Amino acid sequence: LKVGGSVQITASHNPAVYNGLKISRKGALPVGENSGLRDLEDMVYNGTVTITKSPGKVVDKPVKDAYLDFLRAYVPDLTELDLSIDLSHGMANLLAKDLLGEHHHYLYDHFDGTFPAHEPNPLEEENCKDIKAAVLENKSDVGVIFDGDADRVMFIDEKGRFIQPDYITAVIGEYFLAKKKGNVLQDIRTSRSTTEYLEKLGGRVTTWKVGHSYAKTKMKEIDAIFGGELAGHYYFKDFNNCDSGMLAALIVLQVVAKLHAQGKTFSSLIDTIVTYANSGETNFKLQQKDEAMAALYQKYAVEQTPLAVLDFDGYRIEFADWWFNVRKSNTEPYLRLVAEARTEALLAEKVGEISRIIKSFS
Structure with missing residues (x-):
């Protein structure tokens, strides 16, 4: 869109009453506590408001189709895979079936901001009970569960095990390092299993603070090809250093499809990564x-x-x-x-x- 900033209304995985504003400036860089948010607060409380004599105008710019076109480049051949997917009544409903098709085992595949099935936070084990059960019942190759605003995604292996998100950093990191060696960002909580796995593949791993505003800024600073957090945020150089739950899901599905073609399971890869x-x-x-x-x-x-x-x-x-x-x-x-x-x-x-x-x- 070539604009100077953006504002997203989101409560992340919280109920709608907790809606807030996620703000970015030019270049998709986040406006966080130490990168402009305090300045905005000061302007709101202490600044002088001047009413302009020449107001601007609102222009609607549909972006869904362009975003889908970008994501379709990452969609693998899923014909041989059995997938269980929990959309958590959230924003993943906007894209999932357009990208993945209608024929998978979907849970909570309509919008409902009251989130009646479960809190849309897959990091809490209680919220993954249904997707785990679906994977086992359907004998799925993998389970996928998104959070409320779909900036995070988490995975269940074919054995019904929740995969700790920092291990997925190793999975996606390997995907990118196979294409080009480079810097990978991880947060301070990340497993040594992930760090050592990526370093053996030629990755240069940088550890940094927890939080999307810190991660996105550091991604650009070190020219990272990819970054991941324990909370299930995954950041991509090819996506302006921003996080996308759907892009992360598509790349993991590529990996699972490749493993399946080789007669291997998702759990076998995870068990190779985890050494601590x-x-x-x-x-x-x-x-x-x-x-x-x-x-x-x-x-x-x-x-x-x-x-x-x-x-x-x-x-x-x-x-x-x-x-x-x-x-x-x-x-x-x-x-x-x-x-x-x-x-x-x-x-x-x-x-x-x-x-x-x-x-x-x-």
Whole structure:
């Protein structure tokens, strides 16, 4: 459209009463807390409003067909695949059947902003029960589930297992690295399994802060070919460094179709990627978040000798056989913990140890 900015009305995976504005400036760069949003807030509350003498005009510009044309270049041959797809009563309904066809096993395939079936947040296991059951009942090769505004997507393998989204970063990263070696962006919570898998393929992996405004800006800064987050956001150089749940889904379906043609399953690829025991993200609701983080830093970064300490989004403290990240939520009153270790036993030991420290501040 060659415009100087954009505004999207969305509540993401939340009910409509939480609708807000997602703002971008020229070049599709996000306007976030540290990149213009505070300036806008100051202008709204303290600026002087001057009514123009020559008002502009509103022009309707349909973009759906152009977006579909862009996405169709990524649609694989799906004739041999059995797919179960949960559209979560959300915006994926606008595109899914145009791209994938009508004949798959669709769940909640009409718009309903009250989201009667389940909260449109596939990161919560409770919301994936129906798609898991559908995959097993239909003997599908893969299950796909979108969030409410379809900027995120997550996957279920043919065994009915939810695939942790940072492992999908490895799947999509491999797709792009096979075409051209380059930089890949991951967030600070990402599994070592993913990092090591991508590095073996020739990827140069950069770790950065959690959040779309940080990711999109860093993607452009390092000229990344692709980026992924634990929350299920996937960012593409070929899509102006922006995230698209539908584009991510199409690329994963390409991978699954190729595996199927080789007589392989989606789960076999995931099992190749995953080489560490991972806790997933655990939330602790407490008031003394800063004090808890300081105590963890003292114990693990000061009193011990870690291999590395990343401190740009909470702390990620790395040891030879395990690591953890603890960070404050940007949007909720939680302290979030992710940990990973070479063995389940070591993981259980460290998660228990860290959890006790955190809970002592509740």
